[in-house]
Amino acid sequence: MASGGEVISNKQVLFKNFVEGFPKESDMVVKTSSISLKVEGSNAVVVKNLYLSCDPRMRHHMMKGKDPGFVSFKPGSPLEGFGVAKVVDSGHPEFKKGDLVWGTVGWEEYSVIKNPAESLFKIHHTDVPLSYYTGILGMPGLTAWAGLYEVCAPKKGECVYISAASGAVGQLVGQFAKLIGCYVVGSAGSKEKVEILKNKLGFDDAFNYKEEHDLDAALKRHFPEGIDIYFENVGGKMLDAVLLNMRLHGRIVVCGMISQYNLNQPEGVHNLMNIAYKRVHMMGLIVFDYFPQYSEFLEAVLPLIREGKIVYLEDIAEGLENAPAALVGLFSGRNVGKQVVVVARE
Known part of the structure; x- marks a missing residue:
């Protein structure tokens, strides 16, 4: 200096x-x-x-x-x-x-x-x-885009579940998936957030996980035929319940596990054999790996913002x-x- x-x-x-x-x-x-x-x-x-x-x-x-x-x-x-x-x-x-x-x-x-x-x-x-x-045009947007498109390769008509769905990343994953033609459900921690997911962000449905005594039952209610893609932001009991509800050859992208960050001893996950039974592809996501694709990401997302096809x-x-x-x-x-x-x- x-x-x-x-x-x-x-x-x-x-x-x-x-x-x-x-x-x-x-x-x-x-x-x-x-x-x-x-x-x-x-x-x-x-x-x-x-x-x-x-x-x-x-x-x-x-x-x-x-x-x-x-x-x-x-x-x-x-x-x-x-x-x-x-x-x-x-x-x-x-x-x-x-x-x-x-x-x-x-x-x-x-x-x-x-x-x-x-x-x-x-x-x-x-x-x-x-x-x-x-x-949307920074780290969270690139995370949502890379996790959904690059890791999960969604197809029209597939069933997508997003935890922490009203957050910086989750709200975008849901909207990207809807643009492809997927059925999208998110979970959040308040009635207000659930209403935002359904009425402002265009999710097909949403639920308040804090009001659900049985997460497995809640997921079966929203995905009677199972989940094709899970965008993981929460971990713990939510991941355990999701594993019971994945479809054959489903995909899970692990973006975060916010329920575990402040625990001295992280919770165990008990239903991992479902990954083998259902041939589930489960992959971790670190956004820095996708920084070289940032210009490609901008080309895809900027028009969606300008045309009002996505809300942030x-x-x-x-x-x-x-x-x-x-x-x-x-x-x-x-x-x-x-x-x-x-x-x-x-």
Whole structure:
């Protein structure tokens, strides 16, 4: 950083210490430091953060080295996650001042990105809301698209079930599947969310899993002939019930297991032999594997947004001071749709 650059205040959400059990707002603290807005002699860029994405995957980074593939947050440093930002200064030839980008940024007003070519995508299409690049046009959208089309290869008329269906990823999986001509059912954790799935997002049906004493019976009620595709976001008892209801040669894509993230001892799954009996294909999904296909994804999804063929619901929290509550709320199902934090508006 150049010593002659303008130095201004920089509000940050700092990670206090490693977390066990459910994360709390008190596991984070909002403080103000300072930052220079000038960079020289390196490939780094300085960005002004506009929107931050609250994602369940961030829970893994709050643990001390327990999950392979997840680098733990550093106590005393800002949290990191996906966000939308504007380049303030650049020492990298591929990025210039004023460029809009999305990718991994700090939970702060301004961030220094040391390797922007590895962590940022340029935003070329601004005829859609910029916040969409935290959701439908960012990591969650690519996750839904890759998991459904690349892993599950759905066919018209197949039966698709999505857990956590009103979330950032689930709401898109259901709509993508409906566009193909699938029968789509989702589950969520409130009456309000169930109504949104059916009336706003076009699902064929939906149910509140909290009101179901027998998940196996609930699935048999909605899928009397079984499930062809299950988009897994929950894990635990839900996965156990789904395994009993899969059809022959069904496909399960494991995107997440949010019911297990805050447990010291994850729940066991007892019906795994159904994978063998029914010749089920079950595959894990990590979205980073599909980043090389991002331009292909944009070509497929941007027209759907522009033509009004797909709806995307956002839950907006204003200001960095409200970011800890927004993140923690993911794990109690407080959000409706994609949880976004507004840091600054363009």
